[in-house]
Amino acid sequence: MTAPAPQEPSFFDAIGGEPTFRRLVDKFYEGVATDPLLRPMYPEEDLGPAADRLTLFLMQYWGGPNTYSSTRGHPRLRMRHAPFVVDEKARDAWLEHMRNAVDSLGLPQAQHDQLWDYLERAAYFMVNA
Numbered sequence: 001m002t003a004p005a006p007q008e009p010s011f012f013d014a015i016g017g018e019p020t021f022r023r024l025v026d027k028f029y030e031g032v033a034t035d036p037l038l039r040p041m042y043p044e045e046d047l048g049p050a051a052d053r054l055t056l057f058l059m060q061y062w063g064g065p066n067t068y069s070s071t072r073g074h075p076r077l078r079m080r081h082a083p084f085v086v087d088e089k090a091r092d093a094w095l096e097h098m099r100n101a102v103d104s105l106g107l108p109q110a111q112h113d114q115l116w117d118y119l120e121r122a123a124y125f126m127v128n129a
């Protein structure tokens with residue numbers, strides 16, 4: 001029997017797995033919780049479940065467990081954002097809190113940039129108004 005080829009660690013593993021994604025999203029929602037534009041957009045009083053959905057989505061996107069899809073189905077994120085007015089102001093507010101959150105992780109530059117570039121592109125893509 002030949003040994004399996006060594007696998008590249010996923011980005012998910014490389015940046016520290018679930019605890020890193022939890023730190024990222026918790027920090028992000030600390031900002032959202034005090035944001036006068038974004039906070040009213042969230043339908044639930046408790047931001048915990050929304051934080052959990054975003055964490056699981058990002059973990060899955062970056063090569064971690066597929067818990068997001070097994071609990072929520074196919075992401076279809078633009079469709080899921082359709083009920084909310086995501087204009088440029090909302091996008092920029094979202095990105096401001098996300099930028100603080102990404103910076104707070106203290107990742108090596110290349111990983112920081114890879115994560116940030118994705119989030120910035122995804123936020124531009126989500127604009128629907």
Ligand code: HEM
Nearest residue numbers: 041042050053054057072080084086090091094122123126
């Ligand atoms: C551009 C500005 C954005 C705004 C204002 C926004 C706002 C929202 C709101 C109000 C919700 C509903 C909260 C909930 O119940 O989960 C939501 C859900 C969600 N958002 Fe965003 N979002 C933005 C961008 C993004 C981006 C860039 C991503 C991914 C990289 C993302 C991922 C998600 C996910 C995974 C959910 C939960 C979907 C579900 O399973 O129901 N959002 N967002």
